[in-house]
Amino acid sequence: MSPTDATADTGTAPTPDVGGQTSPGAAGRPTPLDPGSADIDRDASWSTDSEDTLELRLPDEFLALIASETDHGSSNGHGGRGAGGSDPVVGTRDDLLDRVADWGSVTTPVGVFHLVPVHVERDLPLIGRWMNDPVVARFWGLSGSPSLAERHVRAQLDGDGRSVPCLGVLDGTPMSYWEIYRADLDPLARHYPARPHDTGIHLLIGTAADCGRGLGSALLRAVADLALHKRPTCARVIAEPDIHNTPSVSAFLRAGFRHSGEIDLPDKRAALMIRDRPARLA
Known part of the structure; x- marks a missing residue:
């Protein structure tokens, strides 16, 4: 599941899930898709927009992951890793998010931006410092020992590629932390009508000096545009800020996302924000 939110365009420090800081929540970010029921939260309030109907077809990559893990699990008797400890699905790493490292830079109203x-x-020293900001810590739950942030980041780097942690570099200066992830392969998919290749984002703006200047909404728009342009199979970008994080929700709205409903997640009640592929990119 994703972190909760930090502030976006306000003068306070970052808030997880929108414009300033969007986080995975104290429960931590991404874990492999949980086994068990994939039922949609019956208590969630949904938009009546027909665009939000549930797609029943599982993504090809997910089917491949299941097949691979099943084969290795039955032959080795432990969780999908081979005898040498190598990850059997590592070959899909570059494909799950279409190589975020190669998405390149984009010119925004606030400067030239690049995901690294x-x-x-x-x-880690920079990320750990950001995580210890009191406002960020409230939503991300990764303050204290640097080992907490390190475990959180390494879990993604050592995974199968369904989530890519990045620094946001603006005009050559690292100033934000992002997680670009496959929302349809994340536990989040059990709580909303997921579609194949949905791309999720979490954002944390690093310093209070960068908040309250409109950076959050400008960068959210830029990254959503990048994801839709660089991932032709993706039709939507998804975010789930805490409903109480009004600045975050507002930043997503200013970035072209729409509020599609509210969903109950393990660590928060969230606003489901969706940015649809513009017709010109279809």
Whole structure:
């Protein structure tokens, strides 16, 4: 599941899930798709928009993951890893999000922006400092020992590629932390009408000085545009900020997302925000 939210375009520090900071929540980010019921939350309030109907066809990548993990699990007797400890699905890593590292830079109203996948040894001190901001800590739950943030990031880097942690670099300066993930392959998919290749985003703006200047909404729009342009199979970008994080929700709205309803997640009640593929990119 994703982190909760931090503030976006307000003068306070980052808030997880929108414009300033969107986070995976204290429960932590991404875990492999949980087994068990995939029922949609019956208590969630949904938009009547016909565009939000549930797609019943599972993504090809998910079917491949299941097949691969089943084969390795039956032959090795432990969770889908081979005898040498290698990940049997690592071959899909570059395909699940169409190589975020190669998405390139984009010119925005606030400067030239670039997503750079995290390198733990290089970037952890900066990420750890951001996570210890009191406002960020409230939503991400990763304050305290640097090992908490490190485990959170490494879990994604060592996974099968369904989530890619990145630094957001604006005009050459790292100033935000992002998680670009496959929402349809995430536990989140059990709580909303997921479609194949839905792309999810979480955002944390690193310093209070960068909040309250409209950066959150400008960068959210830019990254959503990038995802839709670089991932031709993706028709929607998804976010789930805490409903109480009004600045975050507002930033997503200003970035072209629509409020599609509310959903109950394990760590929060969230606003389901959706950015649809513009007709010109279809």
